[in-house]
Amino acid sequence: MDLFDRHRQEITEAEAPLAARMRPRTLDEFAGQSAIIGSGRLLRRAIQADQLSSLIFYGPPGTGKTTLARIIANTTKAHFIAINAVLAGVKEIREAIAAAQDKRGMYNQRTILFVDEVHRFNKAQQDALLPWVENGTVILIGATTENPYFEVNKALVSRSRIFQLKPLDEAGLRQIVQQALTDGDRGYGKLNVQLAQDALDHLVNVANGDARAVLNALELAVETTPPDVEGMIQITLAVAEESIQRRAVLYDKEGDAHFDTISAFIKSVRGSDPDAALYWLARMVYAGEDPRFIFRRLLILAGEDVGLADPNAIVVVNACAEAFDRVGMPEGRYPLAQATLYLATTAKSNSVMGFFDALSTVEQEREAEIPNPLRDGNRDKQGFGHGAGYLYPHAYRDHWVEQQYLPSSLQGQVFYQPSDQGYEAKIQTQVARQREAQLAALVENTAVAEVLTFSPTNSTQERWLQRTLSQVGDQLAQVRDRVFALAPPQRHHVILDVNAGSGLLTWEAVRQVPEGGVYACVQTEQDAIALQEQAAALPELQRPIVLQADLVELPQRLAQQVPGMHCDRIIGRNALLQTIQRSQTTEGSDPISLLTALADLLSSPGQLILAETMPRYTQRLYQLLERDRLGTRLYNRWVKAEEAIYQNPNDPFVNWDVAELTAWCQAAGLTPEIHLEMMTTEIRITPALFNRWFSPGSDRPSYQDHLSQSLSEAEISKIREALINALNQQQVQWSSAIAFMQAQPSASNSLNTK
CATH class of the missing domain: 3.40.50.150 (Vaccinia Virus protein VP39)
Incomplete structure (x- = not known):
């Protein structure tokens, strides 16, 4: 860099926007993102140890992706090259790779290649970069606002660790504003700026987690507000509102924000939460989503998630969609909100999903013949008897008759299962009664005709039974x-x-x-x-x-x-x-x-x-042996002796329970939620296990030691022999009690310690 280049760079840095001048230079200056660079986190340790592997920073604008790359550049001993995918192409990639090879060959120095907006590289450009990342010639650090799993070469993603940066919270944005107002070299520390509290609240709120947005608004407010007679620049709420008037909403109609928001909207409607449904609807409308797209999704939901619980739902939504087409925006927002509220507050049922069970059966089962009575009898009734035996429902009371409509191999198969919601609850009993009658008709009408045949094995049921039987688990x-x-x-x-x-x-x-x-x-x-x-x-x-x-x-x-x-x-x-x-x-x-x-x-x-x-609730050995193997008197003495082990008030190892565990937590300033669960597993009773039970203990008394407090040596020997004769090398179901405790600091303790 010659003298003129250095002078040009100094002028550029001095005249750069406030957001560029205030970019943090170290991790200690970095505000927010404690989830990934907080104390003890992997990324912080990697940066401090200068042991980075390929990374991709993913997040909305103004969250610190480029800043983190600059901090890495300031702290690493590796050679650092930065390019922007919007401006760079294969030529720049080749130049960067050549420089990296030179650094490695001459100085044994690693090279970090930072690619801003990495998703803007096309497939050929990303492929050109891949082999050099794979063989370690460069360590890639990419920054992108788009989901890398969709927008970045899968091979690059698989070789990189992805860190997602979130929008900054209010505390982080306030810290950034304070830094800008007090920094005399890069910010406004040398000026007498008075920022009103309500003005700060407005800047932080409307910035919507974007550090660059809040700094740009602050810069506009300071630079366009003349000082008063005392030289003070007063930033009032009115000035702040003029500096940043509309919240920037991250919403790409083909990106994550589009799909995630419509997903949240549909799930809120399905979950019958009208408040959340209206909120997500407002988010989409505010961001400019096409209302016709929203109506299409609502029509699908009316069939998928409401169905026969409210047969009018799809009619109402379709009418609202047609009303929208007539009136347009902005008045069209009324029928859009009406359709949303109708679906969010009506009864729900997904019983129409039975169609997909039927479709799965068609795909998996061998094609079954159409029963003769259901065939078309207009053409060949005389030759093949097609249609013969068909019972015309309208000729019977209630316009229904007990008749089979499924193929013989699927008799009794259930696809439609009515819910007990809304209108569908009224037809639930009706459908059940008709099915019972159909099954009765099946038995009466086919007992003689199919005496030499058997129904095929239900493969789905067999697989389910096998899966259930194998769920012993560890x-x-x-x-x-x-x-x-x-x-x-x-x-x-x-x-x-x-x-x-x-x-x-x-x-x-x-x-x-x-x-x-x-x-x-x-x-x-x-x-x-x-x-x-x-x-x-x-x-x-x-x-x-x-x-x-x-x-x-x-x-x-x-x-x-x-x-x-x-x-x-x-x-x-x-x-x-x-x-x-x-x-x-x-x-x-x-x-x-x-x-x-x-x-x-x-x-x-x-x-x-x-x-x-x-231990208090563990498996008892006497429960594994039948009483008549020992006789009632000895068995009862054994039961009493074994139960005494777990009731000993002087042995804290076995006598504590959920109530005592709760008291310990409360004494430690914790609020616990405890679930006591009995767990059963299959174990084999081996000679080694008998030896453990019936040998003297070392650190703690053994089972035999405990029994000896109440039983004679001869009685214990008799019990052991009975257990060995009955259980040696046998598989038994062994139960134990495990307390699962989930606790967090109580409110008062949290205030005192954090």
């Missing part, structure tokens, strides 16, 4: 799925697994939060090594961060590892159970202390989800 997998179903995490969340152990919950967390972070706490070095060895197969930035610490030490260790970090989800399996077990030997290890510490680690709003096995 209990641990059920627990894992239940934990994540209680409070599904978002892709950018930070998750802490407080009792990772083998990693059952940890690996599922890694899959579910690819843009967030996962921290796994284990108590033993062996578990830590095992988790780290399994994680080695993952890219470094995707690996869970393993912390070896006792549960009581976990908050301190986590604060040392990532200062100031709070978790969106804290999960665990049998963390409290382990704490209770250790409470008898370790000072400060108790459930309330652990729950209090975990509550302090939660973000607002965060969720604590624990799955805790409750």
Whole structure:
């Protein structure tokens, strides 16, 4: 760059719009998007560690896509090249690739290629870029306002990590305005600008989450308002309203906003929410959506989701559509709103979907012959008997007669299932009674004629039965799925697994939060090594961060590892159970202390989800043996001795229940919701299991030790022999109770700690 180029660049930067001058230069200056660049998040760690892979930033205008790329350019040691897909072509791509190859060959330096508006590249241009991204010559960072899954080459998408940026919230926009007013070098810090509160509220509200829009409006307001006699520039509400008058709505008639908004509208109407339906309708009309398109969707909904629950629905909507064609806009909005409200408030039924069940049967089943009575008898009734036996319904009472209309192989098949909504409720009983009569007629009329034939196997039913029989499942997998179903995490969340152990919950967390972070706490070095060895197969930035610490030490260790970090989800399996077990030997290890510490680690709003096995409700061994194998007297003594194990007031490991768990949570400042679920799994009773039950215990008393408190050695031996004779190597259904706890900081505790 020569002297003239540098001078030209300095003038350009000085005369650039406020939005360009105020672009953040570091992550600390960046406002908003904490979901992807907040403390502990994957993208922030990748930028700080300069370990970026190919990325695509997707989001509406003014949310910081280009700014993040500029911040990466300021922090990375890699060579940074920026091009705009609107202006660039294959020639510019080749030049960038050549520069990247030179940097790698001469200086062993990586190259980051930033492509703004990457969706504007055509297929040939994207294909030209693909091999160089694939072999690592360049690290691609793309920015786009369009859904990359639709607008960007699938091969490029599959090799990139996609981060979705959301519109900024009000706090972020206010922070940006404040920065512009106080920055003396790039903003208006050297001017005496007085921005009224209501003017600021208007700018932030109408900007609609767009940082560029709020800065452009602020710039227009300041630059066009002369200072008063004291040199102060007064930005009043009137000035702000002139600077930004109409909210910019992101709405592309062929993009995500179009499809997402019409989807929200239809789902609101289907869900009978007239308020939401009117809101989404207003969003579409305000953005310029074609009302005829909306009417087409409403006509479809009248058939699909209302149907016979209100046969007039499709008539009303069609009449409204015709009225719209007559009056046009803007008055046409009245019939548009009327059709929407009618469908949103009427009864719903999707029984017409029975047609698609019939269509599926036609596609899958062998074509069945049309029954003789239903055939056309006008041409060959004499030769083939077509139409013979047909019963004319109008000749019978109520214009209906018990007659079969389905092919023989489909007799009894049900496609239409009337709902109990609206008008359809009136015909539900009628249809059911007619079907019963038809089935009775089928038995009476075909018992002799088909004595040598059998109905074909219902393959659909057979598959369903087989699927049901095979749903035994693994209990641990059920627990894992239940934990994540209680409070599904978002892709950018930070998750802490407080009792990772083998990693059952940890690996599922890694899959579910690819843009967030996962921290796994284990108590033993062996578990830590095992988790780290399994994680080695993952890219470094995707690996869970393993912390070896006792549960009581976990908050301190986590604060040392990532200062100031709070978790969106804290999960665990049998963390409290382990704490209770250790409470008898370790000072400060108790459930309330652990729950209090975990509550302090939660973000607002965060969720604590624990799955805790409750020994108090576990399977009893005496339930697996028939009473007569021991005799009533010994069996009753055995029952009493085993039940005493779980009623011992001095053993906290087995005597706690849901009420006590609720009290612990409340004492820790948490509001819990607890579901106790009995889970059954099939286990094999092996000699090793018998040995565990009937051998002296080490850390805790064994089953035999407990029984010896009430039974003699001879009685225990007799019980063991009876169990072995009855159950050895047998599969039994083993039930256990698991408390699924979902808790969050109570309102008062949240105010005090966050």
